[in-house]
Amino acid sequence: MDLERDILNLIAYSGEARSLAMEAIGYAKNGEYERAEESLNEADEKLAMVHDMQTKLLQREASGESFSMSILLVHAQDHLMNAITIHTLAKEFLDVFKRLNELEREKERCK
Incomplete structure (x- = not known):
């Protein structure tokens, strides 16, 4: 059950x-570049969490725990990629x- 939750x-x-x-x-x-960067930073945080989860799963398997290859796990990897x-x-x-945007502003200045 823990595996499915993960x-x-x-x-x-x-x-x-x-x-x-x-x-x-x-x-x-x-x-809205500042808002874009804020969204990307938040996405970075989520991806770091997911990467940590994935690493823990890989470590569990590397230490001898076996997982059946489920479509759910494949789906999770697809979402991550x-x-x-x-x-x-x-x-x-x-x-x-x-x-x-910079090019457009420069073009406007040259008019």
């Missing part, structure tokens, strides 16, 4: 991290939107 926590926190990263993209798109990917892309989008 797996469900992986899914839940990964989902939160993914949602926060998507929220950050929306804020960046609207020029998607959250990490979207988080990484959100950071890139934030940078791109900031640069575009």
